[in-house]
Amino acid sequence: MVVKKNGTKFRCSIVVSQKRELGEKSRNKQEPIFSLRVSNAILAQSTISVLGLGFIDAGYSGDWSRIGVISKETEDLLKLVAFVVVPLCLFLIFSLSKKQEA
Template identity: 55%
Template sequence: MEVTRVRGLSGLSLTPSLPPRRRFHATLAKKKDNESQQPLRISNSTLARAAIGVFGLGFIDAGYSGDWSRIGVITPQNEEFLRLAAFLVVPICVLFIFRVPKEPDY
């Protein structure tokens, strides 16, 4: 990779594909009115359901995969405890997923 010398603050140009004195054109920060794109809107209840589901899946992963104790993140005793706790936590998470009130979708 060829590094070109440029006089300035950095001293080196780390973009070998561009000439060092190339000028860039100004761009608009706002979108034009004819380019209307709907933002991604997700209701709070959907986000809450997803977070509860990930929490429950985390107990299943930590308790049954064996990876966490193998790499030393948790002890085998903690893994056994998480495996037993998953029997309580996962049904509660499923209950909470269905009990979260629905909000109208956007």
């Protein structure tokens, strides 16, 4: 897999080795089978979304305190913090999408 940074985009390519033929066509010509380009803005939006969803899950599901990963007090604190973090995440996601359009 070859990862190249081209400006603000990443390109991932999977290259399959080909049988070498004698002649000019065989000189290091490899074509990618699968190419994926993702901009930095989309990566940032995805990261912010996962952060917001994590606060929602930890604060409102009740599963984490029930199985003993966090205490009930910490879960209540996460519920309060989620009221600030989730709108902030939504604001950041939409502001990044407006910058990407311009």
